[in-house]
Amino acid sequence: MRLITTIHKVLLTALMGLIGVLLLFPIVITFTNSLMTEQELNINYGEIGKLTAATSTDADTFVNLKWLPDQVSLSQYGELLVHSPNYLLLFWNSVGYVVPIIIGQMVVAALAAYAFAKLNFFSRDSLFLLYLLTMLMPFQVTLVPNYIMADKLGLLNSSGAVILPGVFAAFGVFMLRQFMLHIPYAYIEAAKIDGASHFKIFLTVILPMVKPGLAALVILLFVDYWNMVEQPLIFINDPFKLPLSVFLSRLSGEWGTIFAASMLYMSPMVLLFLYAETFFIEGVQLSGIKG
Amino acid sequence: MAMELSKDQVDLKRKKWISIMLLLFFGLLLFFTLFSNTLQSVTLPKVRTEEAMSGGIDYKLEASGILRPVKQEELPNPADWKVRQVLVKKGEAVKKGNILVRYDSTSAERDLEDEIAQLQKLTIEQEGVQDQFKLSIVEGDESTTVKVRRQLKLLNIDIAVQQRKINGLREQLTRQRNLVAPFDGLVMELNAVEGLASNGKPDIVISNRNLGFWLEILADKELVDSFGLVLKEPIHLKTITEGEQPARSLEGTIDDIADAESRITDLPESRGGATATIRQKQLRIHVEDATLKGGEQVSVKLERTSSKKGWLIPNEAVHREGEMRFIFKVELQPGALGNVFLARKIPIEVRESSEWMTMIPVDRLYEGDLIIMESSEPLQDGNRIRLQ
Numbered sequence: 001m002r003l004i005t006t007i008h009k010v011l012l013t014a015l016m017g018l019i020g021v022l023l024l025f026p027i028v029i030t031f032t033n034s035l036m037t038e039q040e041l042n043i044n045y046g047e048i049g050k051l052t053a054a055t056s057t058d059a060d061t062f063v064n065l066k067w068l069p070d071q072v073s074l075s076q077y078g079e080l081l082v083h084s085p086n087y088l089l090l091f092w093n094s095v096g097y098v099v100p101i102i103i104g105q106m107v108v109a110a111l112a113a114y115a116f117a118k119l120n121f122f123s124r125d126s127l128f129l130l131y132l133l134t135m136l137m138p139f140q141v142t143l144v145p146n147y148i149m150a151d152k153l154g155l156l157n158s159s160g161a162v163i164l165p166g167v168f169a170a171f172g173v174f175m176l177r178q179f180m181l182h183i184p185y186a187y188i189e190a191a192k193i194d195g196a197s198h199f200k201i202f203l204t205v206i207l208p209m210v211k212p213g214l215a216a217l218v219i220l221l222f223v224d225y226w227n228m229v230e231q232p233l234i235f236i237n238d239p240f241k242l243p244l245s246v247f248l249s250r251l252s253g254e255w256g257t258i259f260a261a262s263m264l265y266m267s268p269m270v271l272l273f274l275y276a277e278t279f280f281i282e283g284v285q286l287s288g289i290k291g
Numbered sequence: 292m293a294m295e296l297s298k299d300q301v302d303l304k305r306k307k308w309i310s311i312m313l314l315l316f317f318g319l320l321l322f323f324t325l326f327s328n329t330l331q332s333v334t335l336p337k338v339r340t341e342e343a344m345s346g347g348i349d350y351k352l353e354a355s356g357i358l359r360p361v362k363q364e365e366l367p368n369p370a371d372w373k374v375r376q377v378l379v380k381k382g383e384a385v386k387k388g389n390i391l392v393r394y395d396s397t398s399a400e401r402d403l404e405d406e407i408a409q410l411q412k413l414t415i416e417q418e419g420v421q422d423q424f425k426l427s428i429v430e431g432d433e434s435t436t437v438k439v440r441r442q443l444k445l446l447n448i449d450i451a452v453q454q455r456k457i458n459g460l461r462e463q464l465t466r467q468r469n470l471v472a473p474f475d476g477l478v479m480e481l482n483a484v485e486g487l488a489s490n491g492k493p494d495i496v497i498s499n500r501n502l503g504f505w506l507e508i509l510a511d512k513e514l515v516d517s518f519g520l521v522l523k524e525p526i527h528l529k530t531i532t533e534g535e536q537p538a539r540s541l542e543g544t545i546d547d548i549a550d551a552e553s554r555i556t557d558l559p560e561s562r563g564g565a566t567a568t569i570r571q572k573q574l575r576i577h578v579e580d581a582t583l584k585g586g587e588q589v590s591v592k593l594e595r596t597s598s599k600k601g602w603l604i605p606n607e608a609v610h611r612e613g614e615m616r617f618i619f620k621v622e623l624q625p626g627a628l629g630n631v632f633l634a635r636k637i638p639i640e641v642r643e644s645s646e647w648m649t650m651i652p653v654d655r656l657y658e659g660d661l662i663i664m665e666s667s668e669p670l671q672d673g674n675r676i677r678l679q
Contacts, residue, residue: 081323082331083675088324267316275309278302 027266029065034076034259036069041255076256080264087244087261094243094265097159097232098225101166102218109172109217110210114202116173117180118188128177135170139230150235161235166225172217179213179283180206215276216283226269328631335677336668338634340621340661344603347596348643348650350517354508355531355590358583360498361505363479368489370467372396381481382584384500385472391495392470392483399467403460410453417446476500477584503579506543506589509551512570514645518593520545526576531588539582541589547575597643601650608662609639609649616641618651619670621661621678634663636672 033041044066080087115121116128134142142165150161183206191201207214229249232242244265248258273280323330368374372394379391420443427435470483480496483489506528528541551573555566576591608618615638622635639651656662661678663670670676 081319082327085324085327085331088320088327091320092324264320268313271309271313271316275306275313 030259030262032067032069034256034263035072035074036256037071037073037075038254038256040070045255076260080257080260084257087257089240090242090244090247091264093241094226094245097162097243098222100163101225102221104163104167105169105172105221106214106217108167109176110207110214112173113176113180114206117177131170132174135174143234147234156235157237159241162231172221175217176210176213179210183209212279212283215279219273219276219280222272223269331675332677335675336666336670337679338666338676339664339679341605341664343656343660343662345600346603347598347600348603348645348648350514350595350597350645352510352514352518352591352593354510355588356506356508358504358506358578358585358587358589360479360585361502363496363498364473365493366470366495366497367493369470370394371489372467373488374483374485377481377483377485379478379481381478383478385476385478385497387472387474389472390469391472394468396464396468399460399464403457403464406453406457406460410450410457413446413450413453417443417450420446470494472497474499474501479585498585503577504583504585505546506576506578508574508591509571510574512572515548515572515574518595520548522548526591528576528578528589528591531590541578541580543576543578545574546577549573597650599642599650601642601653602656603648603650604662605664606647606649608664619663620656621663621676632676632678634670634672634674634676
């Protein structure tokens with residue numbers, strides 16, 4: 001019996017390890033390639049590489065994925081930081097989209113979730129369901145009405161066209177509501193007896209209790225909007241207003257710079273996750289939602 | 292409890308580190324975003340630019356030289372006599388028949404006088420013989436008469452010979468006593484020195500003024516061809532000011548156009564010291580002017596603007612790569628972090644060119660385009676540059 005458990009454990013570890021490796025693979029490749037020189041990358045992925053591959057084998061174009069650089073070089077980072085300020089500008093564009101969306105959605109979602117979870121008003125649940133439908137619908141479905149609305153409001157080609165739908169997205173409301181449902185009503189009643197208003201109850205009683213939920217929400221929203229491609233692609237025409245995610249997704253330009261930019265682009269997300277890791281795990285566990 | 296506390300502390304420490312890293316990360320990115328342009332511009336190649344001009348190309352043929360007489364004559368000392376007096380100076384204008392040099396003819400005059408004396412002697416002798424002849428006729432001495440007549444005839448011949456000799460000497464004397472200008476001209480050289488006989492050189496070299504002067508200049512064949520110069524074409528010349536003499540303009544005609552030796556020059560667009568052979572032509576311009584003396588410095592200046600119009604690029608901005616020629620122009624790329632200047636390579640076809648300028652077709656550039664004249668580093672298409 002014990003042997004079976006051990007074998008089970010080993011197999012599970014091996015499977016998890018394999019999945020882990022598969023998941024980490026792109027990140028590792030990005031990291032190691034960002035340390036290669038432009039010439040090396042050209043040989044691996046560029047036309048020269050394709051040509052040599054075509055002449056050496058039967059013209060089968062396998063991509064030559066290289067793990068380790070022949071010579072570790074930080075030139076790509078130098079190129080990115082000093083010679084390609086446009087990448088950095090796009091990075092700040094991304095920040096400019098993500099920060100207002102996160103702050104806005106936190107405010108809106110926390111207030112709305114409180115209302116949906118703890119207040120009693122007419123057709124509360126059906127209204128919530130209706131709101132939730134927008135989350136259930138794929139982005140492509142709401143794309144056209146969103147576009148028309150942004151056009152009518154004169155928001156096309158401005159950051160508002162991306163930020164406003166983000167602020168009022170239903171996901172945060174849903175998540176925080178789930179979180180708040182777990183808070184016993186007795187806390188609110190106690191506060192009411194002490195003469196606290198709804199806003200005071202929200203600020204001093206509810207908010208501190210949903211802290212892990214808020215942290216989880218921040219990370220989930222950050223991941224979601226930091227990586228968005230479709231919204232800016234559709235609403236923004238000006239290439240100088242696009243976030244870096246759109247630019248990286250086009251994969252045009254110098255390979256090395258793109259690898260280095262990807263690494264830089266990944267960093268805030270990793271750091272943020274590490275920072276709020278405990279909150280995040282707690283929050284996700286409590287709300288029962290996975291991102 | 293203590294364990295939980297330490298776990299919290301570890302967590303707090305970790306968070307502190309991560310927040311420092313986050314701040315550093317964003318701080319670094321902010322720094323590079325704001326200053327990368329400045330950092331980069333320090334390392335960019337510096338270029339000097341000029342605005343492209345449009346128009347026709349100006350051809351300029353500038354040359355100068357010394358006017359030389361078409362014909363000049365050397366006048367030697369006719370009888371190798373000593374020079375008594377020199378009547379002209381170098382560079383002086385003389386008319387035909389003017390006396391240039393007088394020679395010391397004393398010995399010749401003495402010879403002449405001797406010969407005259409000899410003639411007188413013969414004449415006196417002739418008178419004596421004539422008296423004898425008259426006496427023999429009166430006396431009727433036939434044989435004496437015949438003898439005296441023969442003697443008289445011989446004397447007459449002697450006198451005639453002597454007379455001719457004297458005439459010859461006289462003529463020689465008048466001819467050789469003075470050196471006379473054979474035509475209107477200018478004294479180009481004066482070697483005669485008073486008191487001395489000839490030193491082997493001609494006493495005077497005189498130029499013929501009526502035949503005019505020649506100016507010989509060398510010019511690039513291409514340039515000469517571009518002016519379409521033909522024989523007998525009138526050309527304006529100008530004397531070069533010397534001291535207080537004002538510059539004068541002269542009229543000349545092209546007398547001869549001939550191929551001349553090619554010259555070798557460094558290519559302006561190559562830095563490796565490549566050379567090119569440039570074919571040349573020699574122009575001979577004929578000038579007739581009464582006031583000229585010969586030896587004046589004159590300059591020729593021909594200017595012509597080509598009929599074709601295009602962008603004019605200074606030759607130093609034109610680069611060469613094999614047969615292809617190209618220029619670099621400045622391209623402005625607007626950016627949110629400031630405008631970026633790029634060097635853009637433009638292949639050109641040379642329509643016409645002069646020593647300084649190259650004309651390229653109109654469609655190659657726009658009004659106000661800046662042409663890169665020189666750069667601190669070799670440029671390539673699309674390089675970022677820093678304007679001087």
